[in-house]
Amino acid sequence: MNEYKNSNQNLINTTLPVGGEGVGAPSLIVKEEKNNSEEYSVGYFKRPNVLFFDVNETLLDLNSMKKSIGSALGDRPELMSLWFTTMLQYSLVTTVANQYQDFGTIGAAALMMVAHKNGITITDKQAKDAVAAILSLPAHPEVKEALLLLKKEGFKLVAFTNSSNKAVETQLKYAGIHDLFDDVLSIEDVGKFKPHTDTYNWAARKMGLKPNECMLIAAHGWDVAGANWAGWQTVFVSRPGQQLFPLANLPEINEENILLVAQKLILI
Numbered sequence: 001m002n003e004y005k006n007s008n009q010n011l012i013n014t015t016l017p018v019g020g021e022g023v024g025a026p027s028l029i030v031k032e033e034k035n036n037s038e039e040y041s042v043g044y045f046k047r048p049n050v051l052f053f054d055v056n057e058t059l060l061d062l063n064s065m066k067k068s069i070g071s072a073l074g075d076r077p078e079l080m081s082l083w084f085t086t087m088l089q090y091s092l093v094t095t096v097a098n099q100y101q102d103f104g105t106i107g108a109a110a111l112m113m114v115a116h117k118n119g120i121t122i123t124d125k126q127a128k129d130a131v132a133a134i135l136s137l138p139a140h141p142e143v144k145e146a147l148l149l150l151k152k153e154g155f156k157l158v159a160f161t162n163s164s165n166k167a168v169e170t171q172l173k174y175a176g177i178h179d180l181f182d183d184v185l186s187i188e189d190v191g192k193f194k195p196h197t198d199t200y201n202w203a204a205r206k207m208g209l210k211p212n213e214c215m216l217i218a219a220h221g222w223d224v225a226g227a228n229w230a231g232w233q234t235v236f237v238s239r240p241g242q243q244l245f246p247l248a249n250l251p252e253i254n255e256e257n258i259l260l261v262a263q264k265l266i267l268i
Contacts, residue, residue: 045252047268048215048233050207051150052185054194055161055168058219058237059258060137060175072111072130074120081241086110088222091162091193100191102164107131135167139175140239142259147180149259153266159184160203160216162193183207195226204232215252217261221245235261 053059062084070077087103087110094101101109108127115122150157158181161168165186172178187193190202204214211231218224219237225248228234234251236244237258244250255261 045233045268046212047265048155049209049213050156050158050215051265052158052160052203052214052216052227052232053181054216054218054220054223055159055163055171056134056137057239057242058217059139059143059159059177060171061140062134062137064137065133068130068133069111072122072126073115073118076118076120079114079118083107083111083114086114092196095192095196098191100188102167102188103162103193104128104131104134104164104167107134134163135170136174137171139177140257142257143175144177144180146258146262147177149262150265151180155265156182158182158203158207160194161185162187164188195222195229197226197230200227200230200232204230217258221248224248224251235265237261 056062062080066077066080069080069083073079073083087107090110090113091103091106093099094106108124108131111127111131112122112124115127147157159168159172161184163171163186165184165188168184168186169178172181172184178184185203185206187199190199192198194200200211200214200216204211207214212233214227215233215235216223216227217235217237218227219239219242221236221242221244224234224236225245228249228251235253235255236242236251238254238256244254253261253264255264
């Protein structure tokens with residue numbers, strides 16, 4: 001019997017009761033070959049050895065950055081989304097060109113690009129000061145409770161981020177959740193940004209795991225897709241405005257916040 005990852009084409013749109021409580025859990029497609037014919041049945045995904053959490057937007061609330069970014073962009077907080085996507089775009093540009101720069105440096109450069117495109121004058125210092133607000137983001141309201149629940153149930157928790165080592169330490173400590181993680185991994189150590197496959201392979205090796213023993217929890221469709229293509233199990237946290245990539249496999253879990261994800265995970 002071979003397990004097939006669920007996809008937009010082959011996911012069975014149903015859940016099964018777990019533990020007699022009538023709570024649904026995501027399912028995987030299992031393919032069985034019998035007498036040259038194929039039959040499909042439903043099986044639960046396996047409990048992951050380690051839960052890897054994306055940090056920015058998944059754990060930490062970026063809304064508080066709207067003020068600093070909006071102020072730097074001529075009091076136009078609506079440009080926050082454009083700045084963030086531009087920062088992500090150029091993090092990938094540096095990755096494919098083997099020209100790594102830390103996330104903060106790329107963020108400041110992206111802010112200057114967005115400003116220029118919109119006829120706004122901004123200095124290098126103003127851009128760096130505005131982006132520095134990413135170091136003092138609060139956790140989403142449900143995050144601490146969810147992490148405590150998962151730790152109580154014996155899950156190993158790892159923060160896995162595109163932020164630099166120094167930045168993520170500062171971020172998690174400011175948010176009051178640093179000590180809830182068993183380890184903190186930054187792509188700075190591999191010199192490539194997620195969703196490059198090498199980043200997920202590196203993180204799995206770092207924790208002494210096979211890819212299918214890892215589960216990524218993220219609020220970005222590109223991160224979920226990258227982890228899945230690297231052989232990981234995945235969870236999509238559907239924060240407002242975030243979407244899954246239609247050409248990628250579906251995640252094992254799709255919930256609105258991390259507490260709902262945790263409540264589902266402890267049923268495995």
